[in-house]
Structure formats: C-alpha cells, structure tokens
Amino acid sequence: MMTEFEQSVMTLIASAGESKTKAFEALKLVKESKYEEARKLLDEAREEDIEAHKIQTQLIINEMNGGDNRPELNLLMVHAQDHYMTAQLARDLIEEMINVFEAKEAK
Numbered sequence: 001m002m003t004e005f006e007q008s009v010m011t012l013i014a015s016a017g018e019s020k021t022k023a024f025e026a027l028k029l030v031k032e033s034k035y036e037e038a039r040k041l042l043d044e045a046r047e048e049d050i051e052a053h054k055i056q057t058q059l060i061i062n063e064m065n066g067g068d069n070r071p072e073l074n075l076l077m078v079h080a081q082d083h084y085m086t087a088q089l090a091r092d093l094i095e096e097m098i099n100v101f102e103a104k105e106a107k
Contacts, residue, residue: 005071009080012055016083019048021058025093026098035102045091052084 002010027039059077062069071077 012080015048015052016087019045020087023094027094
C-alpha cells in the first residue's frame with residue numbers, strides 16, 4: 001500500500017505527464033491550422049500544471065516545516081520533479097511555437 005507521500009508524488013507525475021501529452025497534442029493540431037483547438041488543449045495542459053504545482057508546493061512546505069511530514073528525498077521524488085519541470089517547459093515552448101506559427105500564417 002502506498003503512503004500519502006508516495007501517492008502525492010505519483011499524482012504529481014501523472015498530472016505532469018498529462019500536461020505534456022496535451023501540449024504535444026496541441027502542437028499536432030497546429031499542423032492542421034487548428035489554432036483554437038490547440039489553445040484549448042494548452043488550457044487543459046495548464047490546468048494539469050496547476051494541479052501538479054499545488055502538490056509540489058505542499059511538498060516544499062512540508063520540507064520547510066520539517067517533522068514527520070517532511071518528504072524523503074528519493075528517486076521517485078527526483079523523477080516526479082523531472083516530469084513536472086519538463087512538462088512546464090514543453091507547454092511554455094509549445095505555446096510560443098503556436099504563437100509564431102499562427103502569426104506567420106496570418107500574414
């Protein structure tokens with residue numbers, strides 16, 4: 001059975017993974033000039049990022065407070081942080097790419 005900490009970290013990984021998946025789906029839609037649909041997916045990706053950020057923030061607060069709720073630094077935690085950071089970067093970069101493609105197509 002997973003601990004509360006492990007469950008939080010797995011939720012962080014899942015939210016980040018879903019965010020990244022939605023961002024790349026949005027980029028695929030740009031190939032078909034479906035900008036409105038792409039932006040909708042980016043909004044959904046951003047919502048997943050917000051959920052992941054809430055978990056990350058709580059883990060940081062627990063770290064700062066110390067005590068029994070202090071998260072242990074382990075490979076699972078590092079993996080979760082890696083997923084979260086790459087998902088954010090992918091979403092931000094894809095959002096800018098969509099802006100560039102849309103602007104070029106409008107000319």
